[in-house]
Amino acid sequence: MPYYIGDVIKEEKRLIARTPEKFRDTGIDVKLNTSAEGIDADKGIVRLSDGTAIPYDTLILGTGASAFIPKIPGVELEGVFSLKKLDDAIQIKNFINNKECRKAIIVGAGFIGMEMSEALRVRGIETQVIDLLPRPAIRWDPEFSKVILEELTRQNVIFSGETGIVSIEKGMDFRLRMKSTRGEMDADIIIIAIGIRPNTKLAHELGLQIGKSGAIQVNFSQRTSKEGVYAVGDCCEVYHRVSHRWVHIPLGDVANKQGRVAGRNVAGGTMIFPGVVGAQSFKLFSLEVAATGLDEAEALNSGYHPVSNIIWGNAIARAMPGEKRLGLKLVADRASGKLLGAQAVGTLGAVNRINALSCALWTGIALDEIAYLDFAYAPPVGPAWDPIHIAAQELMRKL
Amino acid sequence: MSKNVVIIGAGAGGASVAAEAKRMDPSLSISLVEGGPYTSVAA
Numbered sequence: 001m002p003y004y005i006g007d008v009i010k011e012e013k014r015l016i017a018r019t020p021e022k023f024r025d026t027g028i029d030v031k032l033n034t035s036a037e038g039i040d041a042d043k044g045i046v047r048l049s050d051g052t053a054i055p056y057d058t059l060i061l062g063t064g065a066s067a068f069i070p071k072i073p074g075v076e077l078e079g080v081f082s083l084k085k086l087d088d089a090i091q092i093k094n095f096i097n098n099k100e101c102r103k104a105i106i107v108g109a110g111f112i113g114m115e116m117s118e119a120l121r122v123r124g125i126e127t128q129v130i131d132l133l134p135r136p137a138i139r140w141d142p143e144f145s146k147v148i149l150e151e152l153t154r155q156n157v158i159f160s161g162e163t164g165i166v167s168i169e170k171g172m173d174f175r176l177r178m179k180s181t182r183g184e185m186d187a188d189i190i191i192i193a194i195g196i197r198p199n200t201k202l203a204h205e206l207g208l209q210i211g212k213s214g215a216i217q218v219n220f221s222q223r224t225s226k227e228g229v230y231a232v233g234d235c236c237e238v239y240h241r242v243s244h245r246w247v248h249i250p251l252g253d254v255a256n257k258q259g260r261v262a263g264r265n266v267a268g269g270t271m272i273f274p275g276v277v278g279a280q281s282f283k284l285f286s287l288e289v290a291a292t293g294l295d296e297a298e299a300l301n302s303g304y305h306p307v308s309n310i311i312w313g314n315a316i317a318r319a320m321p322g323e324k325r326l327g328l329k330l331v332a333d334r335a336s337g338k339l340l341g342a343q344a345v346g347t348l349g350a351v352n353r354i355n356a357l358s359c360a361l362w363t364g365i366a367l368d369e370i371a372y373l374d375f376a377y378a379p380p381v382g383p384a385w386d387p388i389h390i391a392a393q394e395l396m397r398k399l
Numbered sequence: 400m401s402k403n404v405v406i407i408g409a410g411a412g413g414a415s416v417a418a419e420a421k422r423m424d425p426s427l428s429i430s431l432v433e434g435g436p437y438t439s440v441a442a
């Protein structure tokens with residue numbers, strides 16, 4: 001969606017993986033613009049917003065998550081948006097296309113905030129990002145935040161840390177005037193991206209067990225605590241294979257996989273969803289930012305004894321012109337020598353290193369094996385000693 | 400009588416359930432209920 005707003009993707013229909021007609025062709029009854037308003041579990045019926053009710057033997061909750069909107073004055077004003085649904089993206093793009101937008105404020109420097117800062121700059125809009133926390137993309141090590149901040153600065157995105165939103169009102173020279181904890185700022189458009197919350201209203205009504213994360217508790221076959229009721233996607237939890245805990249990591253690839261597993265089980269098959277290792281990435285202008293597994297704090301919390309290091313290497317062979325600097329951080333467990341997590345930042349090859357290390361986390365191999373893993377080597381795509389090898393060898397010395 | 404399957408939400412998760420369940424057992428009677436105007440939206 002951020003790429004649709006940035007006009008890299010021209011038409012919204014390219015964002016639709018499967019149309020309602022295609023579902024209907026296979027004999028599935030699709031009811032659009034129709035909300036499930038309540039569930040009567042004893043009778044086994046779902047009450048719909050069009051006044052009808054439909055009976056179920058098996059029920060699946062795929063209700064997703066909603067953008068968290070703070071309860072502050074002015075969030076309802078024209079020009080204030082959040083981004084979660086396709087309609088949000090269409091509205092934002094129409095607004096930018098048809099109304100004067102010279103200046104934007106993005107509230108929240110997480111994934112959405114970062115991707116949107118690029119989209120808005122691409123559209124030629126002066127952009128400022130604010131966050132309560134001191135650094136953008138706080139999941140990443142401070143050393144990598146510095147690189148992210150440099151990239152933002154290079155692209156003329158202003159970042160203001162330790163700044164919270166207080167209220168919004170109509171402006172004079174600009175459409176909106178935003179009061180923050182650090183003074184007032186002007187904008188023609190404000191995007192609020194301060195996190196999402198799982199939609200669990202129906203789950204509560206059904207009396208389903210809700211996990212510590214606030215999302216619906218499920219098991220490995222996507223079944224909830226109630227017989228015949230499944231949950232998939234952003235509304236439910238997922239098993240984290242490194243922390244061995246059930247967590248809420250609301251991601252599109254996870255939703256797809258959980259959905260397929262639940263679908264198989266609903267149809268009488270047997271399939272489990274084996275969990276995630278927490279692989280994630282986003283692109284920020286020319287930077288790839290990626291991470292997998294646990295950081296030190298999460299590792300400590302999960303009962304490990306973490307040790308970590310950061311190395312700066314080159315994503316391609318040193319003899320090749322044009323260095324591609326790559327920062328790689330590894331976190332390992334002192335007791336077992338096993339890898340627990342990794343983060344990478346660079347203009348090339350950060351995501352592919354993180355994907356390789358995600359496999360290492362998945363199978364649970366230790367640093368001494370990672371230090372000599374067999375990777376494809378050719379000068380334009382990677383050095384003989386990959387940054388992964390170097391980082392693993394260095395970290396072994398700290399064990 | 401065929402089994403009634405009701406799926407609430409046609410995002411990546413719900414839409415995947417519908418597609419896979421129907422593929423595995425075409426006799427299922429599946430309803431996909433979506434509050435918005437789209438199915439299967441990629442973010």
Ligand SMILES: Cc1cc2nc3c(=O)[nH]c(=O)nc-3n(C[C@H](O)[C@H](O)[C@@H](O)COP(=O)(O)OP(=O)(O)OC[C@H]3O[C@@H](n4cnc5c(N)ncnc54)[C@H](O)[C@@H]3O)c2cc1C
Pocket residue numbers: 002070107108109110111112113115116130131132133137138163164165193194195196250251252279280281282
């Ligand atoms: C655009 C986008 C891209 C994504 N891309 C990927 C991807 O490529 N791969 C992947 O695996 N997952 C991805 N995800 C999933 C992501 O981890 C979660 O879905 C989602 O929680 C991220 O939403 P967010 O950016 O709003 O929230 P967060 O990442 O939680 O960031 C919210 C930020 O807002 C700040 N904040 C909170 N309150 C305030 C306040 N009052 N004032 C100022 N700042 C505040 C917080 O400090 C935090 O930095 C993506 C999600 C989104 C929305």
Ligand SMILES: Cc1cc2nc3c(=O)[nH]c(=O)nc-3n(C[C@H](O)[C@H](O)[C@H](O)COP(=O)(O)OP(=O)(O)OC[C@H]3O[C@@H](n4cnc5c(N)ncnc54)[C@H](O)[C@@H]3O)c2cc1C
Pocket residue numbers: 001002034035036037062063064065083084085112199202232233234235250251252253254255407408409410411412413414432433434435440441442
């Ligand atoms: C801007 C943005 C960028 C992102 N980028 C990435 C990325 O790069 N990589 C990544 O992995 N993830 C990304 N994500 C996260 C990804 O979009 C979600 O994880 C994914 O959409 C989850 O699918 P879902 O089916 O669980 O929920 P959703 O796609 O939110 O679908 C839930 C559906 O349920 C419907 N619904 C809810 N309640 C009811 C009801 N009572 N009755 C009827 N219908 C109802 C809603 O209308 C909605 O259509 C991004 C998210 C955003 C917002």
